[in-house]
Amino acid sequence: MKRWKQQRLQNQAIQIGQALYQQNVDEVNINPEMDDIIDINSININNTIDDPIISNVNVSESRFLNDAIDKIKQLACDGPNIITEKDISCALVLLKKRYRLSARCMDDIISLLRTFNVPNVPSSWYRLKKSLTATQLTPIQSFICSECQEVSTSSALCSQCNCHFSSTNKPNYFFSFPIQSQVERILHYNRDILPTRRCYAVSMKDICDGALHQKLQSEIQESFLTLTLNVDGIQPNKGSQKTIWPILLVINELPLKRRFAIENIILAGVWPGPSKPSRTEMSIFFRPLVEELVTLEQGAKFQYQDDNNSSTSARIFLIGACCDKPAQALLQFLPEPIAAFGCGRCEVEGFMVRTEKEGNVRSFAMTLDAVEETYLRSNMRFDVLLDLKLLHEQIQQSFPMRKRKSLMEQHRLEEKGILGPCILRELSYFDVGRSFMADTLHNVYIGAFVCKLFEYFD
Numbered sequence: 001m002k003r004w005k006q007q008r009l010q011n012q013a014i015q016i017g018q019a020l021y022q023q024n025v026d027e028v029n030i031n032p033e034m035d036d037i038i039d040i041n042s043i044n045i046n047n048t049i050d051d052p053i054i055s056n057v058n059v060s061e062s063r064f065l066n067d068a069i070d071k072i073k074q075l076a077c078d079g080p081n082i083i084t085e086k087d088i089s090c091a092l093v094l095l096k097k098r099y100r101l102s103a104r105c106m107d108d109i110i111s112l113l114r115t116f117n118v119p120n121v122p123s124s125w126y127r128l129k130k131s132l133t134a135t136q137l138t139p140i141q142s143f144i145c146s147e148c149q150e151v152s153t154s155s156a157l158c159s160q161c162n163c164h165f166s167s168t169n170k171p172n173y174f175f176s177f178p179i180q181s182q183v184e185r186i187l188h189y190n191r192d193i194l195p196t197r198r199c200y201a202v203s204m205k206d207i208c209d210g211a212l213h214q215k216l217q218s219e220i221q222e223s224f225l226t227l228t229l230n231v232d233g234i235q236p237n238k239g240s241q242k243t244i245w246p247i248l249l250v251i252n253e254l255p256l257k258r259r260f261a262i263e264n265i266i267l268a269g270v271w272p273g274p275s276k277p278s279r280t281e282m283s284i285f286f287r288p289l290v291e292e293l294v295t296l297e298q299g300a301k302f303q304y305q306d307d308n309n310s311s312t313s314a315r316i317f318l319i320g321a322c323c324d325k326p327a328q329a330l331l332q333f334l335p336e337p338i339a340a341f342g343c344g345r346c347e348v349e350g351f352m353v354r355t356e357k358e359g360n361v362r363s364f365a366m367t368l369d370a371v372e373e374t375y376l377r378s379n380m381r382f383d384v385l386l387d388l389k390l391l392h393e394q395i396q397q398s399f400p401m402r403k404r405k406s407l408m409e410q411h412r413l414e415e416k417g418i419l420g421p422c423i424l425r426e427l428s429y430f431d432v433g434r435s436f437m438a439d440t441l442h443n444v445y446i447g448a449f450v451c452k453l454f455e456y457f458d
């Protein structure tokens with residue numbers, strides 16, 4: 001059975017178990033059509049009532065319980081040999097429902113299983129309920145003050161400059177999610193990806209065969225994991241003018257068949273809109289993620305949450321970002337892709353070309369000599385140009401306003417499009433130029449490919 005189907009069956013079994021544990025079980029609708037609307041927050045994990053649950057189990061409900069138990073058996077047969085604590089918890093909750101067992105009886109069954117050294121059995125009925133309810137991520141909401149451009153924890157008053165927010169001046173906000181707990185959850189079901197030591201293929205078939213991954217393996221003695229990032233705006237509805245910007249991460253060491261499965265996607269943050277963030281807001285939006293990644297680069301301990309309390313340690317590095325050109329420009333703090341110095345890979349200025357429809361478009365074509373003289377964007381060049389920009393800003397302050405315009409144009413050419421600091425520059429193995437992967441959509445499919453089509457049909 002494919003892994004996504006296993007995960008779906010497991011999630012369904014968990015939802016069944018959560019529903020069946022409700023105190024007023026007669027009021028819980030556990031029909032298959034209602035599986036998706038079960039609210040796990042309604043489960044009272046502090047309930048220790050010993051009275052047996054009494055309900056009128058009809059024929060259809062009993063058949064549904066049989067189907068649920070069969071699904072758990074199927075998971076045990078088709079899945080890996082390791083039966084997790086959550087699997088056992090779901091089975092015990094179904095057992096409690098079928099035979100109307102009390103909480104005291106469940107504690108005795110758990111004690112009996114642990115006496116027989118059955119692995120991954122919850123330590124108590126309370127622990128069992130806790131394992132079924134602690135599955136939701138807790139987002140951290142932050143607000144951006146329009147006055148000081150700093151993060152505030154309050155929606156009414158800026159915690160930095162004490163500026164009051166009004167109904168007409170609502171601050172933009174975003175949600176951030178800790179990624180360490182999500183990595184821990186993924187490692188719990190994919191223990192084979194650690195340790196990271198590997199033999200590299202002769203030809204490059206994956207990002208883990210690249211030079212940067214080999215460099216990491218030669219320089220890092222401990223186990224490590226690498227991440228690839230994506231951020232982009234999506235429309236919640238067709239034709240909507242609003243956009244939502246999620247930050248997504250994947251673990252590169254996972255096999256390709258499992259890497260992009262929904263259960264292995266890491267959600268690091270959400271910008272709920274209604275419009276796309278500015279460059280400054282994008283940097284603030286990424287600040288919690290970058291701070292956590294800087295900490296994870298030093299190493300972290302991940303618990304497997306099994307009966308043996310086993311754990312592993314690993315260092316985590318962000319080594320790549322796969323974004324389209326507009327999102328990449330926001331992250332790199334560069335001009336728009338169609339503007340001068342808008343290329344995210346090199347420092348070419350480009351030139352304007354007249355189109356057949358009397359319009360203008362910027363071309364980044366270069367001669368061979370110009371290619372050899374043009375610098376590629378890199379961490380070293382970024383640091384040099386950013387220092388130059390800061391120096392230019394100080395020089396401009398000493399000139400009167402009427403002379404600044406010509407001076408700013410000269411400085412703009414020297415700065416090669418750098419508009420500010422790139423937030424990802426703080427990471428050890430992320431290059432602000434080469435770590436951004438090519439945008440095939442804009443560069444190839446609606447770029448060179450479209451031009452070739454016009455040449456062919458003309």
